[in-house]
Amino acid sequence: AQSVTQLDSQVPVFEEAPVELRCNYSSSVSVYLFWYVQYPNQGLQLLLKYLSGSTLVKGINGFEAEFNKSQTSFHLRKPSVHISDTAEYFCAVIQGAQKLVFGQGTRLTINP
Amino acid sequence: DGGITQSPKYLFRKEGQNVTLSCEQNLNHDAMYWYRQDPGQGLRLIYYSQIVNDFQKGDIAEGYSVSREKKESFPLTVTSAQKNPTAFYLCASRDRGHSGNTIYFGEGSWLTVV
Numbered sequence: 001a002q003s004v005t006q007l008d009s010q011v012p013v014f015e016e017a018p019v020e021l022r023c024n025y026s027s028s029v030s031v032y033l034f035w036y037v038q039y040p041n042q043g044l045q046l047l048l049k050y051l052s053g054s055t056l057v058k059g060i061n062g063f064e065a066e067f068n069k070s071q072t073s074f075h076l077r078k079p080s081v082h083i084s085d086t087a088e089y090f091c092a093v094i095q096g097a098q099k100l101v102f103g104q105g106t107r108l109t110i111n112p
Numbered sequence: 113d114g115g116i117t118q119s120p121k122y123l124f125r126k127e128g129q130n131v132t133l134s135c136e137q138n139l140n141h142d143a144m145y146w147y148r149q150d151p152g153q154g155l156r157l158i159y160y161s162q163i164v165n166d167f168q169k170g171d172i173a174e175g176y177s178v179s180r181e182k183k184e185s186f187p188l189t190v191t192s193a194q195k196n197p198t199a200f201y202l203c204a205s206r207d208r209g210h211s212g213n214t215i216y217f218g219e220g221s222w223l224t225v226v
Binding site: 045099 | 155202204206216
């Protein structure tokens with residue numbers, strides 16, 4: 001079965017610093033990859049997605065992610081974070097049976 | 113505006129009661145999903161439906177039931193058989209058209225057993 005691993009449960013960074021949230025998935029066959037953001041007491045909002053084509057994907061709020069097939073990774077990056085980026089971030093994959101499988105989430109905390 | 117509407121936002125249930133969470137979408141999506149979210153455990157799939165009048169169990173279906181009588185509606189019933197129902201419940205629907213297999217989420221419903 002497909003699985004997704006987010007390597008860090010919590011990531012604290014200072015404002016205006018760069019950040020990388022790591023995500024690895026288990027399957028080497030064709031997959032669709034997603035990053036979602038969740039603010040407190042809210043649903044999930046799509047940040048970006050990889051379906052095919054260019055391995056560097058740009059999303060909303062200045063985030064981007066790079067699909068690396070050989071390393072089965074889809075790490076999320078932002079060159080300079082803001083206080084408003086404080087949230088929980090989820091990596092997810094669709095493969096095969098069309099179910100979306102989520103990682104455990106990474107809580108990003110931005111310190112002033 | 114198009115979107116996914118979940119109601120109620122907050123719900124309290126007494127032990128032994130069944131409760132139903134509503135999920136409506138006007139996005140014309142075929143597939144709909146219910147996820148449960150507990151702190152530190154990410155999201156777990158309860159049930160999903162690829163088409164009207166059809167649905168499949170997810171990873172944690174015990175104690176839950178669903179129906180899919182209309183394309184736009186996918187209600188979730190939390191039965192008294194669910195031993196630990198207090199959680200945040202998220203409904204989602206999937207677009208296989210122009211947005212390319214993207215799943216969109218509602219704002220969620222908090223269920224608390226009192």
